Amino acid sequence: MATFDQVGVGDLGGDGTFSSERIVAAGADDLERAAEAALRPRRLEEFVGQAVVRDQLSLVLQAALARGSSPDHVLLSGPPGLGKTTLAMIIAAELGTSLRVTSGPAIQHAGDLAAVLSSLEEGEVLFIDEIHRLARPAEELLYMAMEDFRVDVVVGKGAGASAIPLSLPPFTAVGATTRAGLLPAPLRDRFGFTGHLDFYSSDELERVLARSAGLLGVSLDADAAREIAGRSRGTPRIANRLLRRVRDWAQVRGDGSMDLAAARAALEVYEVDPIGLDRLDRAVLTALCTRFNGGPVGLTTLAVTVGEEAETVETVAEPYLVREGLIGRTPRGRVATPAAWAHLGLTPPREGGTLFDA
Numbered sequence: 001m002a003t004f005d006q007v008g009v010g011d012l013g014g015d016g017t018f019s020s021e022r023i024v025a026a027g028a029d030d031l032e033r034a035a036e037a038a039l040r041p042r043r044l045e046e047f048v049g050q051a052v053v054r055d056q057l058s059l060v061l062q063a064a065l066a067r068g069s070s071p072d073h074v075l076l077s078g079p080p081g082l083g084k085t086t087l088a089m090i091i092a093a094e095l096g097t098s099l100r101v102t103s104g105p106a107i108q109h110a111g112d113l114a115a116v117l118s119s120l121e122e123g124e125v126l127f128i129d130e131i132h133r134l135a136r137p138a139e140e141l142l143y144m145a146m147e148d149f150r151v152d153v154v155v156g157k158g159a160g161a162s163a164i165p166l167s168l169p170p171f172t173a174v175g176a177t178t179r180a181g182l183l184p185a186p187l188r189d190r191f192g193f194t195g196h197l198d199f200y201s202s203d204e205l206e207r208v209l210a211r212s213a214g215l216l217g218v219s220l221d222a223d224a225a226r227e228i229a230g231r232s233r234g235t236p237r238i239a240n241r242l243l244r245r246v247r248d249w250a251q252v253r254g255d256g257s258m259d260l261a262a263a264r265a266a267l268e269v270y271e272v273d274p275i276g277l278d279r280l281d282r283a284v285l286t287a288l289c290t291r292f293n294g295g296p297v298g299l300t301t302l303a304v305t306v307g308e309e310a311e312t313v314e315t316v317a318e319p320y321l322v323r324e325g326l327i328g329r330t331p332r333g334r335v336a337t338p339a340a341w342a343h344l345g346l347t348p349p350r351e352g353g354t355l356f357d358a
């Protein structure tokens with residue numbers, strides 16, 4: 001039986017891969033989520049970046065407040081660590097109401113969701129994390145609740161079972177997903193507002209870092225902030241994590257000041273390179289360039305070469321390498337781009353090398 005306060009929020013990284021032992025992983029484990037709580041912006045005004053989504057959301061919320069009614073249901077989509085949970089909390093705070101938290105995986109049966117829904121109070125915000133992982137029967141119940149503010153509660157079993165309609169107070173559902181594409185259209189359509197979060201610019205991450213340093217009570221030099229931001233893969237969660245590691249270094253091995261030298265030294269200890277690649281990322285790139293002459297090479301072969309499971313290489317290392325234009329996926333396998341060779345400081349072969357050779 002699922003309960004709903006704080007259930008299942010921290011049990012998986014948003015993308016379903018649990019790789020928080022990597023310092024550049026986008027997901028987080030429970031322990032880290034606790035550390036993050038202190039750094040979470042509480043109001044829309046404090047939420048850095050995502051100007052478009054912030055502006056749109058602010059309109060939705062202000063209009064609802066002015067009308068004295070619950071706003072439309074909100075869907076937040078985007079990669080892990082970009083602020084979906086944070087925004088859900090902000091929505092409740094801005095509306096001056098409380099937030100109920102549950103998640104797709106925490107709801108096993110439609111009855112679990114019915115229990116959550118029927119305990120909602122007027123105007124509350126129901127946050128459903130990883131909403132793409134809701135089971136089908138629960139999903140159907142949710143359609144009805146979102147559209148008609150009503151659920152059918154089934155009592156009894158077999159032939160004697162009957163459905164008792166139960167009306168719900170108006171509430172706002174906020175769904176979060178890292179995989180908007182997996183949401184069935186009827187569910188997607190029931191959200192009046194969808195905000196898609198994108199990776200942050202270096203500028204925005206520098207602002208996130210400055211804010212976090214203030215909250216941690218440490219002073220962070222502007223050029224150190226820029227250095228950390230550049231290695232954070234466009235993700236505030238990673239930026240805050242690297243900031244904590246730089247703070248450790250400054251305290252233990254430095255003189256306490258968080259300057260450029262401290263940032264560089266700390267990130268070298270943690271093997272995060274200037275564009276945010278870690279050891280696994282670089283191992284994949286290096287193998288691709290030096291062992292396979294830039295490819296194309298099959299994923300499985302590449303994975304064996306770096307001593308990893310194919311799935312790990314595909315889900316943990318590849319997305320960022322592809323996003324950064326360092327490797328390409330072709331029907332014949334993975335290939336290194338000229339940027340990969342350049343990043344490793346290597347010269348691409350002239351003959352029979354990569355698909356990208358002139």
Ligand SMILES: Nc1ncnc2c1ncn2[C@@H]1O[C@H](COP(=O)(O)OP(=O)(O)OP(=O)(O)O)[C@@H](O)[C@H]1O
Pocket residue numbers: 013014015026027028036037039040041046047048049050079080081082083084085086087178208236237240
């Ligand atoms: N716009 C922002 N401004 C400042 N800090 C932010 C912002 N977005 C995210 N953060 C920080 O990054 C951390 C991670 O954000 P959050 O938990 O909201 O991500 P998420 O999108 O829900 O990730 P997941 O998909 O893993 O659940 C938060 O603790 C918060 O401190």
Ligand SMILES: [Mg+2]
Pocket residue numbers: 014084085086129176
């Ligand atoms: Mg989240």
